[in-house]
Amino acid sequence: MSSADETMAKHPFVARFIDQGRARSTEGLPQWWADFRTSALQRLVGLDVPGAKDEEWRFIRLASLAGEEFVAEFDADRQVNENELSEVTVPESAGARLVFSNGQFLPELSDTSALADEVTVTTWSQLREAGDLDEIHDYLDIADFWEDDLFYNLNGANFEDGAVIMVPRNEVVETPIHIVYLANGEGNDFAAHPRNIIVAGESAQVTVIEEFAGAGEGTYFHNVVDEISLGANAKVRHIKVQQDQTTAYHFARNVITLSQDSNYEGTAVNFGGQLSRNDSYARFDGKNIECTLDGLAYVQGRQVTDTHTAIDHALPDSTSYQLHKTIVDDRAHSVFNGKIFVRKDAQRIDSNQLNQNLVLSPRARVDTKPQLEIFADDVVCSHGATVGQLDDEQLFYLMSRGIDAERGQAILTYAFAAEVLETIGVDSLRERLEEQVLEVTSAVAE
Amino acid sequence: MLLQVKDLHASANGTPILKGVNLEVKPGEVHAIMGPNGSGKSTFAKVLAGHPAYEVTSGTMTYDGEDLQELETDERARAGVFLAFQYPVEIPGVSNSQFMRQALNERLKAAGKDELDPLQFDDYIRERVKIVDMDPKFLDRSVNADFSGGEKKRNEILQMAVLEPKLALLDETDSGLDIDALRVVANGINELSTEENAVVLVTHYQRILNYVTPDYVHVMTRGRIIKSGGKELALELEERGYDWITEQEAAQ
Structure with missing residues (x-):
């Protein structure tokens, strides 16, 4: 079935997913779901992989994904x-x-x-x-x-x-x-x-x-x-x-x-x-x-x-x-x-x-x-x-208290992230993510 | 000799600021460095602490037998040099008590001593906050974030109390404080002064010297210490201002 569809789709990346969608079983699928799938498949036929000229995509490149x-x-x-x-x-x-x-x-x-x-x-x-x-x-x-x-x-x-x-x-x-x-x-x-x-x-x-x-x-x-x-x-x-x-x-x-x-x-x-x-x-x-x-x-x-x-x-x-x-x-x-x-x-x-x-x-x-x-x-x-x-002054402040530059950078990076992570009310998850930021920053600090 | 500074020259962005500073500090001494705005006294404190904005162009700074210039800022701190900031830096997102525990543990580690776990530190810090009469709730807040001016200065002295430095450089710690806060800060400094450590108090105003009695008073203008004396020099400065000294120096 695929060769005709591939010529219909603008991009092989999209065509592949059209094929995969069509190959999916319809067993146990209610009509509304089957209809929704069909309409998505129909829209895909007309869609290309967005490029740099598309305002919503202008800052990133999708070429590697599309390949x-x-x-x-x-x-x-x-x-x-x-x-x-x-x-x-x-x-x-x-x-x-x-x-x-x-x-x-x-x-x-x-x-x-x-x-x-x-x-x-x-x-x-x-x-x-x-x-x-x-x-x-x-x-x-x-x-x-x-x-x-x-x-x-x-x-x-x-x-x-x-x-x-x-x-x-x-x-x-x-x-x-x-x-x-x-x-x-x-x-x-x-x-x-x-x-x-x-x-x-x-x-x-x-x-x-x-x-x-x-x-x-x-x-x-x-x-x-x-x-x-x-x-x-x-x-x-x-x-x-x-x-x-x-x-x-x-x-x-x-x-x-x-x-x-x-x-x-x-x-x-x-x-x-x-x-x-x-x-x-x-x-x-x-x-x-x-x-x-x-x-x-x-x-x-x-x-x-x-x-x-x-x-x-x-x-x-x-x-x-x-x-x-x-x-x-x-x-x-x-x-x-x-x-x-x-x-x-x-x-x-x-x-x-x-x-x-x-x-x-x-x-x-x-x-x-x-x-x-x-x-x-x-x-x-x-x-x-x-x-x-x-911030250099923040780093100097930490160092003036005996904390080395590498650790100081990690602490400041952590502090930057903390404001968002603090909003996570599930304690174990928040602590895990905070730990992770500290570990990653320590590992990458020069 | 705890600190020996000889003919120290330093500049910022190529502009000379310190132009031959000499100073000797022995353990157990309290020194006050006074001077008009722009005299270089705050720069001197920052250069001793290793601020990266200043470049030492000539001269020497020897601390406890070591050449300070060979040590990074954090190494100086671990060796017992402490700078109380004129404008303490706010670090949102970093808890005040965790910050201080980490700083203390770095210092203990460098001294070959055991580090404190969070519970041990909690006991320790709750004793130390009494020295500066500070509400323990400030320990749970971010470092200096949304602290008032007076609270920031107290927090500096609290860090001094926690770290127990051998050489404390207090950069205009008294500026902007009301009399109650000034008394608290001064009492903290007095309580922390021992025969083994020394305090260098950089100040613009004579007032704090009513509460902290210096062994020596130095006058700095245009990047040099041009007059040194005992505590009576501070009173004379209070009465006569700085002009007579600068004129005296110019006449020489």
Whole structure:
């Protein structure tokens, strides 16, 4: 079937994923899912790999990704390295963990026994097996922001698994739910398209940790879509930790829709991947909403990390906060583009955005582009971006107390990162990440 | 001799600031270096501590038998040199107590002594904060971040109390303090003074010398110490200002 399709697609990279999508089983697929897959496949036929002329992609190059030939995740070995799993264990999430390896769910390593029966914490594959998918239909494709985006559609055409978390009205989930995506990439150059659905009903509350981890050197591709729906007065705390192998590719699109009086707090930590892209789109569908999109990226070697966010204030009386920090060392490159839209009738919006970049090496590169589009007149919007090095006076102060230069640099780098990590309320996870920043900085300090 | 400075010249960005400083400090002594703004007295303290903005162009600084120029800033600190900053630096994200524990442990390690674990340090620091009458809540905050001017100066003296240096260089620690804070800081300095250590107090104002009694007072202008005397010299400066000394020097 493939030769005719390949000539239809503009790029062999895209054609390969069209083939993979078409090869996927339709067994147990409800009609709406089959239709969604078909429409994504149709859109892919018209899509090319974005290039430097595309505004959304101008700071990074996708040529190396587009040159890779990934196998579909179902053809990859999914053996799990138990050490790898123990390294990412979050004790607070005991009995509330879903584990995937190479994009496929591993029920034997997952355990949701600590959660109340009213709370749904499962996966697409399990629901499909049980013939129980229909309740998530409404929470698929909740915004049309990425309708023509290559990666969103690659996911749409190929996703088969991912976490499904549904917290009903008034339910407060105290145990943070941990979604773990392991990768054993070596010799398994797979592409996986996880799709995570998080739904918080009216006045529901939940914390979700979404973590990607992989050791070794595998060239694999995690192409993730998260769809997060908040009902009225709901509160979702979403901590994403991306530590894919530094030879891997990680792309993610996070869609968040917020109803009145709801509160979403997102923290995205990006340490891994040779090329990572983490984009979020938050749409405000009611009044009195609070939304936080914080981020910390730390890249070294020749890693590239790119974060694009869009906060869409369509209605009045809401607040958004954003603190995005990046640390770039060696020849690494970080990109930040933060869009804030305040629509014509969205009065009394309070929006704060700050992007701070710490450059540890003369060959490292930072591109930052705050982007405010304000069409209402009664708003308070502040934004800023800084690019700087470690502060000499701070370093001298530490050294004047007997701390050597190497350790001093590590401490100051850690301190820069700490402001974002401090917002992570899950103690063991926060401490693990803080330790990691200190260790990495000590290891690379000259 | 704890510190011996001979004909020290130093410059910043090629501009000479210290132009032949001589000073000898023995253990157990308190020295005050006074002088008008821009005389080089703060630079002198920073050069002794090893600030990278200044280059020593000639002369020598010998501390405890060692050539200070051979030592990096952190090595000087571990050897017992301490600089209380005129403008203590804020370091958001680094906890004050963890910072001090690390600094103390570096000093202990260098002296071949056992390091303190967090619990031992906690006991130790809770005793030391009493010397500067400081609320222990400041230990849990980030280093100097959002501290008032007086709190920052107290925090400097607290670090001196924690590290127990042999040579404490106090760079205008008294400037900007109200009288209550000044008393606390001065009492701290007095309490920490022993026969084994020495204090060099760089100050613009005579007032702190009502609380800390110097053995020697030096007057610095234009990068040199031009007059030295006992504590009565400070009183004379208070009455007559600096002009008569500079005129005296110019006449010579």
